[in-house]
Amino acid sequence: MRNYKIGIIKGDGIGPEIVEEAIKVLDAVASKEGFNLEYNEYLLGGAAVDVFDNPCPDETIKGSLNSDAVLFGAIGGPKWESLPKEKRPESGLLKLRKSLGLFANIRPAIIFDELVNASSLKPEVIKGVDLTVVRELTGGIYFGEPRYKDDNKAYNTMIYTRDEIARIAKIAFEEAMKRKKKVTSVDKANVLEVSELWREVVEEVAKNYPEVELEHMYVDNAAMQLVRDPKQFDVILTGNIFGDILSDEASMIVGSIGLLPSASIGGKVGLFEPIHGSAPDIAGQGIANPIATILSAAMMLDFLNETSAAERIRNAIKEVLKEGYRTKDIAAFDAKEVVTTSEMGSLIADHAAN
Ligand SMILES: NC(=O)C1=CN([C@@H]2O[C@H](COP(=O)(O)OP(=O)(O)OC[C@H]3O[C@@H](n4cnc5c(N)ncnc54)[C@H](O)[C@@H]3O)[C@@H](O)[C@H]2O)C=CC1
Numbered sequence: 001m002r003n004y005k006i007g008i009i010k011g012d013g014i015g016p017e018i019v020e021e022a023i024k025v026l027d028a029v030a031s032k033e034g035f036n037l038e039y040n041e042y043l044l045g046g047a048a049v050d051v052f053d054n055p056c057p058d059e060t061i062k063g064s065l066n067s068d069a070v071l072f073g074a075i076g077g078p079k080w081e082s083l084p085k086e087k088r089p090e091s092g093l094l095k096l097r098k099s100l101g102l103f104a105n106i107r108p109a110i111i112f113d114e115l116v117n118a119s120s121l122k123p124e125v126i127k128g129v130d131l132t133v134v135r136e137l138t139g140g141i142y143f144g145e146p147r148y149k150d151d152n153k154a155y156n157t158m159i160y161t162r163d164e165i166a167r168i169a170k171i172a173f174e175e176a177m178k179r180k181k182k183v184t185s186v187d188k189a190n191v192l193e194v195s196e197l198w199r200e201v202v203e204e205v206a207k208n209y210p211e212v213e214l215e216h217m218y219v220d221n222a223a224m225q226l227v228r229d230p231k232q233f234d235v236i237l238t239g240n241i242f243g244d245i246l247s248d249e250a251s252m253i254v255g256s257i258g259l260l261p262s263a264s265i266g267g268k269v270g271l272f273e274p275i276h277g278s279a280p281d282i283a284g285q286g287i288a289n290p291i292a293t294i295l296s297a298a299m300m301l302d303f304l305n306e307t308s309a310a311e312r313i314r315n316a317i318k319e320v321l322k323e324g325y326r327t328k329d330i331a332a333f334d335a336k337e338v339v340t341t342s343e344m345g346s347l348i349a350d351h352a353a354n
Pocket residue numbers: 014018073074075076077078090093257258259273274275276277278279280281282287288289290292329
């Protein structure tokens with residue numbers, strides 16, 4: 001029987017609640033499709049600070065590297081906010097991504113027909129949206145040195161090297177080849193030198209993909225165009241901070257941040273995680289939407305070449321939404337019944353097993 005070692009990182013806040021539901025669904029499809037998943041749990045973020053006084057223990061890095069793939073919830077929360085920078089949960093996540101070499105974060109935003117009324121945008125604007133943000137994940141301003149803060153002055157540095165830009169651009173063009181063959185590279189080249197280099201290198205990489213249409217867009221315009229006419233986009237290629245922001249925006253086109261999954265790739269092992277954070281404001285209430293994490297688990301199965309199991313999960317989600325079940329965040333329209341995090345996970349697992 002096919003056997004996969006899956007690292008599980010639940011994290012903080014709603015992390016444990018949503019990852020539990022994804023495991024439920026993974027177990028349902030694994031037995032149906034005839035493969036075995038062996039789970040090993042590792043700590044990251046606040047949960048790791050509480051036990052090891054370290055937001056990214058070596059054991060988590062080693063364990064992840066020993067896995068075939070890692071499923072991750074989210075980290076962070078007010079409990080750890082006043083710790084020194086290096087002890088904060090967010091530093092732990094950045095360190096894990098860097099240590100695993102995960103330079104590419106793929107964040108698809110695909111509208112479910114059943115949810116066209118759940119978005120605050122008009123149905124005719126969003127029906128059929130199918131875009132993906134390819135975000136550079138281990139460079140840019142989140143990692144650049146020097147960085148500094150005193151009482152009167154603070155700064156960070158946005159750095160990209162030619163090689164870093166070329167490798168993420170290649171991922172975006174490869175993605176576009178599998179899709180609608182259009183790349184929109186988003187930058188701020190009218191102001192930033194780092195964006196000028198970004199454009200030059202993206203143009204060079206584009207020469208290897210003559211079938212793909214390339215356009216450049218400034219990030220402020222991109223933020224506006226995303227809500228004006230999201231269907232104009234296929235692949236959005238961008239840097240770390242712009243991708244972080246634009247993908248949260250894209251989630252609201254689809255209906256909720258609780259719906260957007262992601263795959264962080266580029267190293268030996270992939271990390272699969274919802275795009276949202278640990279949502280401390282709703283943690284422990286049983287109202288978090290687990291679908292982003294369940295879709296991340298489906299992306300994980302795709303990367304493990306268990307594509308039929310991944311499709312089974314996506315179909316199960318569609319069926320459950322078609323039947324009118326909604327978590328609170330997407331309950332505003334068309335809800336037949338508002339369900340808890342755990343009920344939503346069980347409904348999807350039941351459909352996926354049939
Ligand atoms: N990848 C990660 O682990 C990330 C961690 N964070 C951390 O998470 C903490 C909270 O950050 P926020 O800025 O509040 O962002 P957030 O994404 O956690 O929450 C933003 C808003 O969306 C809602 N939300 C998020 N996920 C949801 C879900 N699955 N279902 C329903 N509603 C959902 C929350 O309730 C909140 O109102 C911070 O410590 C932040 O640093 C933030 C983003 C990513």
